Amino acid sequence: MGKPADAVSDPDAVTVTGVITDIQRFSIHDGPGIRTTVFVKGCPLRCFWCHNPEALAPRPELQYYADRCIACGACVAPCPVNAHTMRDGQHxxxxxxxxxxxxxxxxxxxxxxxxxxxxxxAHDVAQVVLRDAAFYETSGGGVTVSGGEPLQQPEFTRALLGECRAAGVHTAIETAGHVSWDRLRDVLSVTDLVMMDVKTMNPETHREATGVTNERILANARRISEHGTPLIVRTPVVPGVNDTKEAIAAIAGFVSELQSLVKYELLRFHMMAGAKYAAIGLECRTADLTPPDDDLMERLTARAASFGVTVEHT
Ligand code: SF4
Ligand code: SF4
Structure with missing residues (x-):
């Protein structure tokens, strides 16, 4: 490890603020080894299967879990805008x-x-990250900024990763890649690993599924590769979007040309966020979807591997 955990290597980190939804310590799904994952708020995409709907809007929001409410009425008085009311014992x-x-x-x-x-x-968040520096060192882990979209708050992400990296911690981002190259390149200067989704090669399907087309995302994947930053490409396998051998083959063909590729991952769609959608006042549109079964995931993995890339699936 480099500097002691309380050293401020980047003066900007003290003043740069970000809006975050969570800091998850001892994470094992957001990059190599044991990691701390920082979830930032705000994303330009609207993937209908998103697992973190509370991270979509950039501003802080109140989540209301109606099934936990015991109608005690304690929330009524403190609210300056009368958003909570009690009537006939109901909240x-x-x-x-x-x-x-x-x-x-x-x-x-x-x-x-x-x-x-x-x-x-960013400095305060970095201090939380650096508490587990010993675990990163023994496991080959580090810090990951996820979201939401880390590049929606580029100054915060850069300051946080810059401070962690200066302390000897491996740095990673999980990004959808739908940002300007200037913004991305700036954050790459303090990033050791990029994990990036390629959801489909079909621009129209991409627009229908996420709200944006994929040209900028694909161009950024090529640029990251040319830049030389190690890159893990991921495809969430979602029924009706990309759960066919043809759709995965098209992505694998693209991925196989990326020079800095570490591996290609197929992530099985799971519906886990239904309650979170209701709590934030959004409609959940995946209730009727069935996750891909093991057989399909194996067949898609084999098809992708036929392009000569290392493929893993969940
Ligand atoms: S009435 Fe308000 S304070 Fe009481 S449980 Fe429900 S939401 Fe919470
Ligand atoms: S006190 Fe009222 S305005 Fe403030 S978060 Fe609660 S509901 Fe919203």
């Missing part, structure tokens, strides 16, 4: 009034009310 929440000030959250001991998104400065 109701008017999201349209809520300004996400967070005052009601402290009064709700059943955790029916939870804030999604908190402003933090």
């Amino acid at each position: 109701s929440f008017d999201r349209a009034r809520c300004t996400a000030c967070g005052r009601c959250v402290e009064t709700c001991y059943t955790r029916a009310l939870v804030m999604a998104g908190e402003k933090k400065n």
Whole structure:
């Protein structure tokens, strides 16, 4: 390890703030080894299967889990905009009034009310990351900035990764890649590994599934590769979007030409976020989807591997 954990190697890190939804320590799914994953808020895509809907909007939001509410009424008085009301022993929440000030959250001991998104400065977050430096060293892990989209808050991501890297910690981002090259290149200067989704090669399918076309994403994947930053490409295998041998073969063909590719991963779609959608006031559109079975995942993996790349699947 480099500098002691409390050294500030990047003066900007003290003043640069970001809005984050979570800091997950001892994570093993967001890159090599044991990692700390920092989830930032805000994403330009709207993938209908997103597992982190609370990270889509850039601003802090109040999550309301109605099934945890015991109708105690404690949240009514502290709310300055009367977003909470009690009538006939029933609690109701008017999201349209809520300004996400967070005052009601402290009064709700059943955790029916939870804030999604908190402003933090990069140095403070780096201090949390550096607590586990010994584990990164023994496991080959490090820090990952995920989201949301890390490149929606490029100054924060850069300051955080810059400080961690200066302390000898391996740095990674999980990105959708739908950002300007200038923004991406700046963050690459402090990034050891990029994990990036390629969801489909078909621009129209991509637009329907995510809200944006894929030209910029594919161009950025090529540029990352030319830049020389190690790259893991991932495809979430989603029914009706890319769960065919043809769709995966098209992506694998593209991926096989990326010089800095470490591996290609096929991630089985799982529906785990239904309650989170309701809590944030969004509609969940995956309730009727069935995750791909083992046989399909094996066949898609074999097809992708036929392009000569290392392929793993979940
Ligand atoms: S977060 Fe603030 S504005 Fe929103 S419901 Fe709670 S107290 Fe009211
Ligand atoms: S404080 Fe929590 S449990 Fe009590 S009424 Fe409000 S949301 Fe429901």
